[in-house]
Amino acid sequence: MDFALSAEQQQIEEMVSEFVDEEIVPRAAEIDETDEFPADLLDEMAELGLLGMPFPEEYGGAGLDYHSYAIGLEHISRGSGGVGTIVAAHTSLAGNMVYAFGDERQKETYLEPLALGEEIGAFALSEPQAGSDVPAMDTTAERDGDGYLIDGGKLWTSNGSVADTVIVFAKTDPDAGNEGISSFLVRPEEDDGFVVENTEHKLGDKGCPTAELRFDDVYVPEERRLGEEGRGFVHALKTLNGGRITIAARGVGIARAALDEAVAYATDREQFDQPVAEFQSIQHKIADMDTKLQAAKLLMHKAADLKIRGEDFVKEAAQAKLYASEVSREVANEAIQIHGGYGYTSDFPVERYYRDAKLNEIYEGTSEILRNTIADQVLE
Numbered sequence: 001m002d003f004a005l006s007a008e009q010q011q012i013e014e015m016v017s018e019f020v021d022e023e024i025v026p027r028a029a030e031i032d033e034t035d036e037f038p039a040d041l042l043d044e045m046a047e048l049g050l051l052g053m054p055f056p057e058e059y060g061g062a063g064l065d066y067h068s069y070a071i072g073l074e075h076i077s078r079g080s081g082g083v084g085t086i087v088a089a090h091t092s093l094a095g096n097m098v099y100a101f102g103d104e105r106q107k108e109t110y111l112e113p114l115a116l117g118e119e120i121g122a123f124a125l126s127e128p129q130a131g132s133d134v135p136a137m138d139t140t141a142e143r144d145g146d147g148y149l150i151d152g153g154k155l156w157t158s159n160g161s162v163a164d165t166v167i168v169f170a171k172t173d174p175d176a177g178n179e180g181i182s183s184f185l186v187r188p189e190e191d192d193g194f195v196v197e198n199t200e201h202k203l204g205d206k207g208c209p210t211a212e213l214r215f216d217d218v219y220v221p222e223e224r225r226l227g228e229e230g231r232g233f234v235h236a237l238k239t240l241n242g243g244r245i246t247i248a249a250r251g252v253g254i255a256r257a258a259l260d261e262a263v264a265y266a267t268d269r270e271q272f273d274q275p276v277a278e279f280q281s282i283q284h285k286i287a288d289m290d291t292k293l294q295a296a297k298l299l300m301h302k303a304a305d306l307k308i309r310g311e312d313f314v315k316e317a318a319q320a321k322l323y324a325s326e327v328s329r330e331v332a333n334e335a336i337q338i339h340g341g342y343g344y345t346s347d348f349p350v351e352r353y354y355r356d357a358k359l360n361e362i363y364e365g366t367s368e369i370l371r372n373t374i375a376d377q378v379l380e
Contacts, residue, residue, distance in 0.1 A: 046117020094121025
Protein backbone atom coordinates (compact mmCIF):
# COMPACT_ATOMS: atom_id res chain seq x y z
CA MET A 1 0.00 0.00 0.00
CA ASP A 2 1.64 3.20 -1.23
CA PHE A 3 0.16 6.54 -0.21
CA ALA A 4 2.85 8.57 -1.96
CA LEU A 5 2.02 10.58 -5.07
CA SER A 6 3.86 9.67 -8.24
CA ALA A 7 6.49 12.04 -9.62
CA GLU A 8 4.00 13.23 -12.25
CA GLN A 9 1.27 13.79 -9.66
CA GLN A 10 3.67 15.77 -7.48
CA GLN A 11 4.59 17.90 -10.49
CA ILE A 12 0.91 18.53 -11.27
CA GLU A 13 0.19 19.44 -7.65
CA GLU A 14 3.10 21.89 -7.52
CA MET A 15 2.12 23.53 -10.80
CA VAL A 16 -1.55 23.94 -9.91
CA SER A 17 -0.78 25.04 -6.35
CA GLU A 18 1.58 27.73 -7.61
CA PHE A 19 -0.99 28.99 -10.10
CA VAL A 20 -3.69 29.06 -7.42
CA ASP A 21 -1.51 31.02 -5.00
CA GLU A 22 -0.46 33.54 -7.66
CA GLU A 23 -3.67 33.97 -9.66
CA ILE A 24 -6.76 32.65 -7.87
CA VAL A 25 -6.19 33.44 -4.19
CA PRO A 26 -5.59 37.17 -4.85
CA ARG A 27 -8.83 37.31 -6.88
CA ALA A 28 -11.02 35.17 -4.62
CA ALA A 29 -12.48 37.96 -2.46
CA GLU A 30 -13.24 40.05 -5.54
CA ILE A 31 -14.95 37.12 -7.28
CA ASP A 32 -17.00 36.51 -4.15
CA GLU A 33 -18.00 40.17 -3.87
CA THR A 34 -18.91 40.79 -7.53
CA ASP A 35 -20.24 37.30 -8.32
CA GLU A 36 -18.99 37.80 -11.88
CA PHE A 37 -17.87 34.88 -14.04
CA PRO A 38 -14.05 35.19 -14.15
CA ALA A 39 -13.64 34.62 -17.89
CA ASP A 40 -10.09 35.96 -18.02
CA LEU A 41 -9.03 33.63 -15.22
CA LEU A 42 -10.57 30.68 -17.06
CA ASP A 43 -8.57 31.65 -20.15
CA GLU A 44 -5.36 31.46 -18.12
CA MET A 45 -6.39 28.08 -16.73
CA ALA A 46 -7.13 26.84 -20.24
CA GLU A 47 -3.60 27.74 -21.34
CA LEU A 48 -2.26 25.49 -18.58
CA GLY A 49 -4.59 22.63 -19.57
CA LEU A 50 -6.60 22.87 -16.36
CA LEU A 51 -9.99 22.67 -18.08
CA GLY A 52 -9.32 19.32 -19.73
CA MET A 53 -7.14 17.54 -17.20
CA PRO A 54 -8.60 14.00 -17.39
CA PHE A 55 -9.16 13.82 -21.16
CA PRO A 56 -6.77 12.28 -23.70
CA GLU A 57 -4.48 14.57 -25.63
CA GLU A 58 -6.08 13.46 -28.90
CA TYR A 59 -9.23 15.32 -27.79
CA GLY A 60 -7.41 18.40 -26.57
CA GLY A 61 -7.00 17.26 -22.97
CA ALA A 62 -3.96 17.07 -20.71
CA GLY A 63 -4.01 13.27 -20.59
CA LEU A 64 -3.91 13.08 -16.78
CA ASP A 65 -5.42 10.31 -14.69
CA TYR A 66 -8.52 11.04 -12.61
CA HIS A 67 -6.43 11.06 -9.44
CA SER A 68 -4.29 13.91 -10.76
CA TYR A 69 -7.42 15.76 -11.83
CA ALA A 70 -8.87 15.44 -8.31
CA ILE A 71 -5.63 16.79 -6.84
CA GLY A 72 -5.75 19.73 -9.23
CA LEU A 73 -9.37 20.49 -8.41
CA GLU A 74 -8.60 20.31 -4.69
CA HIS A 75 -6.11 23.16 -5.06
CA ILE A 76 -8.32 25.20 -7.38
CA SER A 77 -11.10 24.94 -4.77
CA ARG A 78 -8.64 25.91 -2.05
CA GLY A 79 -8.29 29.18 -3.93
CA SER A 80 -11.98 29.71 -4.71
CA GLY A 81 -14.96 27.46 -4.19
CA GLY A 82 -16.79 29.13 -7.06
CA VAL A 83 -13.95 28.55 -9.51
CA GLY A 84 -13.77 24.95 -8.29
CA THR A 85 -17.44 24.49 -9.17
CA ILE A 86 -16.95 26.06 -12.62
CA VAL A 87 -14.22 23.52 -13.39
CA ALA A 88 -16.08 20.57 -11.87
CA ALA A 89 -19.32 21.27 -13.77
CA HIS A 90 -17.39 21.87 -17.00
CA THR A 91 -15.07 18.87 -16.75
CA SER A 92 -16.55 16.23 -14.42
CA LEU A 93 -20.09 16.58 -15.74
CA ALA A 94 -20.33 18.12 -19.23
CA GLY A 95 -16.96 16.97 -20.52
CA ASN A 96 -17.17 13.50 -19.03
CA MET A 97 -20.63 12.96 -20.52
CA VAL A 98 -19.29 13.59 -24.02
CA TYR A 99 -16.11 11.59 -23.41
CA ALA A 100 -17.87 8.56 -21.92
CA PHE A 101 -20.98 8.39 -24.09
CA GLY A 102 -20.34 10.44 -27.21
CA ASP A 103 -19.38 8.94 -30.55
CA GLU A 104 -16.11 9.80 -32.27
CA ARG A 105 -17.56 12.70 -34.24
CA GLN A 106 -19.15 14.18 -31.08
CA LYS A 107 -15.86 13.93 -29.21
CA GLU A 108 -13.97 15.69 -31.99
CA THR A 109 -16.64 18.35 -32.45
CA TYR A 110 -17.76 19.06 -28.87
CA LEU A 111 -15.28 17.53 -26.40
CA GLU A 112 -12.15 18.99 -27.96
CA PRO A 113 -13.11 22.67 -27.53
CA LEU A 114 -14.27 21.89 -23.98
CA ALA A 115 -11.00 20.15 -23.12
CA LEU A 116 -8.96 22.97 -24.65
CA GLY A 117 -10.97 25.51 -22.67
CA GLU A 118 -12.10 27.26 -25.83
CA GLU A 119 -15.69 26.61 -24.76
CA ILE A 120 -17.51 26.12 -21.46
CA GLY A 121 -19.79 23.20 -20.66
CA ALA A 122 -22.84 22.76 -18.43
CA PHE A 123 -24.97 19.82 -17.24
CA ALA A 124 -28.73 20.47 -17.06
CA LEU A 125 -30.51 17.75 -15.08
CA SER A 126 -32.47 19.21 -12.13
CA GLU A 127 -35.93 20.74 -12.43
CA PRO A 128 -38.34 22.49 -10.05
CA GLN A 129 -40.08 19.18 -9.23
CA ALA A 130 -37.18 16.88 -10.06
CA GLY A 131 -34.04 17.35 -8.00
CA SER A 132 -33.02 14.13 -6.31
CA ASP A 133 -36.03 12.45 -7.95
CA VAL A 134 -34.67 12.63 -11.50
CA PRO A 135 -37.39 10.52 -13.22
CA ALA A 136 -39.98 13.09 -12.12
CA MET A 137 -38.65 15.55 -14.70
CA ASP A 138 -41.14 17.24 -17.03
CA THR A 139 -38.81 18.25 -19.86
CA THR A 140 -39.59 16.30 -23.03
CA ALA A 141 -37.85 15.65 -26.34
CA GLU A 142 -40.33 14.69 -29.03
CA ARG A 143 -39.32 13.26 -32.38
CA ASP A 144 -39.45 15.78 -35.20
CA GLY A 145 -38.16 14.57 -38.56
CA ASP A 146 -34.42 13.89 -38.23
CA GLY A 147 -34.23 15.33 -34.75
CA TYR A 148 -36.05 16.27 -31.56
CA LEU A 149 -37.95 19.21 -30.14
CA ILE A 150 -36.96 19.84 -26.54
CA ASP A 151 -39.54 21.58 -24.38
CA GLY A 152 -39.31 22.33 -20.66
CA GLY A 153 -37.04 23.93 -18.10
CA LYS A 154 -34.08 23.25 -15.83
CA LEU A 155 -32.87 24.67 -12.51
CA TRP A 156 -29.54 24.84 -10.66
CA THR A 157 -27.45 24.56 -13.83
CA SER A 158 -23.88 25.54 -12.96
CA ASN A 159 -22.30 27.52 -15.85
CA GLY A 160 -25.73 27.51 -17.49
CA SER A 161 -25.72 31.16 -18.54
CA VAL A 162 -22.18 31.12 -19.98
CA ALA A 163 -22.01 27.64 -21.50
CA ASP A 164 -21.34 26.94 -25.18
CA THR A 165 -22.51 23.33 -24.83
CA VAL A 166 -25.23 22.25 -22.41
CA ILE A 167 -25.92 18.57 -21.74
CA VAL A 168 -29.72 18.44 -21.44
CA PHE A 169 -31.72 15.50 -20.13
CA ALA A 170 -35.28 15.06 -21.39
CA LYS A 171 -37.96 12.39 -21.66
CA THR A 172 -38.13 10.80 -25.09
CA ASP A 173 -40.70 8.33 -23.75
CA PRO A 174 -42.67 9.87 -20.85
CA ASP A 175 -44.30 6.53 -20.02
CA ALA A 176 -41.06 4.52 -19.68
CA GLY A 177 -39.81 5.84 -16.33
CA ASN A 178 -36.03 5.70 -15.95
CA GLU A 179 -35.69 4.10 -19.36
CA GLY A 180 -37.48 6.96 -21.10
CA ILE A 181 -34.82 9.63 -20.47
CA SER A 182 -32.25 10.62 -23.09
CA SER A 183 -29.48 13.23 -23.20
CA PHE A 184 -28.67 15.83 -25.83
CA LEU A 185 -26.02 18.35 -26.76
CA VAL A 186 -27.68 21.76 -26.89
CA ARG A 187 -25.81 24.75 -28.34
CA PRO A 188 -27.22 27.99 -26.87
CA GLU A 189 -25.78 30.25 -29.58
CA GLU A 190 -27.11 28.05 -32.39
CA ASP A 191 -30.41 26.68 -31.12
CA ASP A 192 -33.49 28.89 -31.28
CA GLY A 193 -35.74 28.64 -28.24
CA PHE A 194 -32.94 28.37 -25.67
CA VAL A 195 -33.58 30.95 -22.93
CA VAL A 196 -31.68 31.84 -19.76
CA GLU A 197 -34.50 32.83 -17.41
CA ASN A 198 -32.24 34.09 -14.63
CA THR A 199 -29.24 33.30 -12.47
CA GLU A 200 -29.59 32.58 -8.77
CA HIS A 201 -28.41 34.81 -5.93
CA LYS A 202 -26.64 32.29 -3.71
CA LEU A 203 -25.20 32.06 -0.22
CA GLY A 204 -21.78 31.18 -1.61
CA ASP A 205 -20.17 29.59 -4.66
CA LYS A 206 -19.89 33.04 -6.19
CA GLY A 207 -18.43 33.50 -9.65
CA CYS A 208 -20.07 30.33 -10.91
CA PRO A 209 -23.42 31.31 -12.47
CA THR A 210 -26.22 28.96 -11.45
CA ALA A 211 -28.91 29.39 -14.07
CA GLU A 212 -32.56 28.63 -14.65
CA LEU A 213 -32.96 27.55 -18.28
CA ARG A 214 -35.99 27.25 -20.54
CA PHE A 215 -36.35 25.28 -23.76
CA ASP A 216 -39.13 26.43 -26.06
CA ASP A 217 -39.31 23.73 -28.73
CA VAL A 218 -35.55 23.75 -29.19
CA TYR A 219 -34.76 21.67 -32.27
CA VAL A 220 -31.79 19.35 -31.82
CA PRO A 221 -30.68 17.08 -34.70
CA GLU A 222 -30.39 13.38 -33.95
CA GLU A 223 -26.63 13.59 -34.37
CA ARG A 224 -26.55 15.59 -31.14
CA ARG A 225 -28.22 12.91 -29.04
CA LEU A 226 -25.65 11.38 -26.68
CA GLY A 227 -25.69 7.59 -26.78
CA GLU A 228 -28.76 5.47 -27.33
CA GLU A 229 -32.24 6.79 -26.79
CA GLY A 230 -33.49 5.98 -23.29
CA ARG A 231 -30.03 5.64 -21.72
CA GLY A 232 -29.80 9.18 -20.35
CA PHE A 233 -30.69 8.31 -16.76
CA VAL A 234 -28.04 5.60 -16.54
CA HIS A 235 -25.46 7.89 -18.12
CA ALA A 236 -26.33 10.68 -15.68
CA LEU A 237 -25.84 8.41 -12.67
CA LYS A 238 -22.49 7.14 -13.94
CA THR A 239 -21.33 10.68 -14.60
CA LEU A 240 -22.45 11.88 -11.18
CA ASN A 241 -20.60 9.00 -9.51
CA GLY A 242 -17.35 10.28 -10.98
CA GLY A 243 -18.33 13.86 -10.24
CA ARG A 244 -18.71 13.05 -6.56
CA ILE A 245 -14.99 12.37 -6.34
CA THR A 246 -14.24 15.88 -7.51
CA ILE A 247 -16.83 17.43 -5.19
CA ALA A 248 -15.01 15.58 -2.41
CA ALA A 249 -11.83 17.22 -3.72
CA ARG A 250 -13.59 20.60 -3.60
CA GLY A 251 -14.50 19.90 0.03
CA VAL A 252 -10.95 18.93 0.89
CA GLY A 253 -9.62 22.08 -0.76
CA ILE A 254 -11.98 24.37 1.14
CA ALA A 255 -11.20 22.59 4.41
CA ARG A 256 -7.48 22.97 3.75
CA ALA A 257 -7.87 26.70 3.13
CA ALA A 258 -9.91 27.11 6.33
CA LEU A 259 -7.43 25.15 8.42
CA ASP A 260 -4.44 27.07 7.05
CA GLU A 261 -6.15 30.37 7.81
CA ALA A 262 -7.07 29.23 11.33
CA VAL A 263 -3.51 28.11 12.10
CA ALA A 264 -2.06 31.37 10.82
CA TYR A 265 -4.52 33.44 12.84
CA ALA A 266 -4.12 31.39 16.03
CA THR A 267 -0.34 31.72 15.82
CA ASP A 268 -0.47 35.47 15.27
CA ARG A 269 -3.38 36.52 17.52
CA GLU A 270 -2.47 37.18 21.16
CA GLN A 271 -4.76 37.13 24.17
CA PHE A 272 -3.74 37.08 27.85
CA ASP A 273 -0.13 37.78 26.79
CA GLN A 274 0.25 34.71 24.57
CA PRO A 275 -0.73 33.48 21.10
CA VAL A 276 -4.14 31.83 21.24
CA ALA A 277 -2.52 28.77 19.61
CA GLU A 278 -0.97 28.04 23.01
CA PHE A 279 -4.38 27.47 24.61
CA GLN A 280 -5.26 23.79 24.75
CA SER A 281 -8.84 24.41 23.66
CA ILE A 282 -7.57 25.94 20.40
CA GLN A 283 -4.98 23.21 19.96
CA HIS A 284 -7.68 20.55 20.26
CA LYS A 285 -9.80 22.29 17.66
CA ILE A 286 -6.89 22.39 15.25
CA ALA A 287 -6.04 18.75 15.96
CA ASP A 288 -9.61 17.67 15.18
CA MET A 289 -9.75 19.86 12.08
CA ASP A 290 -6.57 18.38 10.64
CA THR A 291 -7.56 14.81 11.50
CA LYS A 292 -10.90 15.17 9.74
CA LEU A 293 -9.22 16.81 6.76
CA GLN A 294 -6.71 13.97 6.40
CA ALA A 295 -9.45 11.33 6.65
CA ALA A 296 -11.53 13.09 4.00
CA LYS A 297 -8.52 13.34 1.73
CA LEU A 298 -7.81 9.61 2.05
CA LEU A 299 -11.42 8.75 1.17
CA MET A 300 -11.19 10.98 -1.89
CA HIS A 301 -7.91 9.39 -3.00
CA LYS A 302 -9.29 5.88 -2.48
CA ALA A 303 -12.32 6.55 -4.65
CA ALA A 304 -10.15 8.12 -7.38
CA ASP A 305 -7.79 5.16 -7.28
CA LEU A 306 -10.66 2.67 -7.71
CA LYS A 307 -11.97 4.65 -10.68
CA ILE A 308 -8.55 4.63 -12.33
CA ARG A 309 -8.29 0.85 -11.81
CA GLY A 310 -11.65 0.32 -13.47
CA GLU A 311 -13.15 -1.15 -10.31
CA ASP A 312 -16.57 -0.36 -8.85
CA PHE A 313 -16.38 2.89 -6.89
CA VAL A 314 -20.03 3.85 -6.31
CA LYS A 315 -19.90 3.40 -2.54
CA GLU A 316 -16.45 4.91 -2.15
CA ALA A 317 -17.32 7.99 -4.21
CA ALA A 318 -20.48 8.51 -2.16
CA GLN A 319 -18.54 8.11 1.09
CA ALA A 320 -15.82 10.50 -0.03
CA LYS A 321 -18.30 13.14 -1.12
CA LEU A 322 -20.47 12.74 1.99
CA TYR A 323 -17.61 12.92 4.47
CA ALA A 324 -15.56 15.61 2.73
CA SER A 325 -18.68 17.77 2.33
CA GLU A 326 -19.50 17.65 6.02
CA VAL A 327 -15.86 18.04 7.04
CA SER A 328 -15.46 21.14 4.88
CA ARG A 329 -18.37 22.78 6.69
CA GLU A 330 -17.19 21.64 10.12
CA VAL A 331 -13.62 22.82 9.59
CA ALA A 332 -14.76 26.16 8.20
CA ASN A 333 -17.09 26.57 11.19
CA GLU A 334 -14.25 25.94 13.64
CA ALA A 335 -12.02 28.34 11.71
CA ILE A 336 -14.63 31.04 12.28
CA GLN A 337 -14.76 30.15 15.98
CA ILE A 338 -10.99 30.40 16.30
CA HIS A 339 -11.13 33.85 14.70
CA GLY A 340 -13.82 34.95 17.16
CA GLY A 341 -15.68 38.09 16.13
CA TYR A 342 -13.28 38.70 13.24
CA GLY A 343 -14.30 35.38 11.72
CA TYR A 344 -17.85 36.63 11.34
CA THR A 345 -16.76 39.55 9.19
CA SER A 346 -15.71 39.68 5.56
CA ASP A 347 -12.34 41.08 6.62
CA PHE A 348 -11.16 37.49 6.89
CA PRO A 349 -11.85 34.72 4.33
CA VAL A 350 -13.10 32.07 6.76
CA GLU A 351 -16.73 33.22 6.49
CA ARG A 352 -16.46 32.76 2.71
CA TYR A 353 -15.11 29.25 3.19
CA TYR A 354 -18.12 28.44 5.36
CA ARG A 355 -20.56 29.74 2.74
CA ASP A 356 -18.78 27.87 -0.06
CA ALA A 357 -18.57 24.66 1.95
CA LYS A 358 -22.32 24.37 2.55
CA LEU A 359 -23.03 23.75 -1.12
CA ASN A 360 -21.03 20.50 -1.01
CA GLU A 361 -23.77 18.92 1.09
CA ILE A 362 -26.44 19.76 -1.48
CA TYR A 363 -25.35 19.47 -5.09
CA GLU A 364 -24.43 16.31 -7.04
CA GLY A 365 -26.26 14.22 -4.47
CA THR A 366 -27.42 15.57 -1.12
CA SER A 367 -25.94 14.07 2.02
CA GLU A 368 -29.27 12.31 2.61
CA ILE A 369 -29.26 10.71 -0.86
CA LEU A 370 -25.62 9.68 -0.44
CA ARG A 371 -26.43 7.91 2.81
CA ASN A 372 -29.14 5.99 0.94
CA THR A 373 -26.60 5.07 -1.75
CA ILE A 374 -24.03 3.90 0.78
CA ALA A 375 -26.60 1.85 2.72
CA ASP A 376 -27.82 0.21 -0.50
CA GLN A 377 -24.25 -0.79 -1.35
CA VAL A 378 -23.54 -2.15 2.13
CA LEU A 379 -26.81 -4.06 2.42
CA GLU A 380 -27.00 -5.55 -1.09
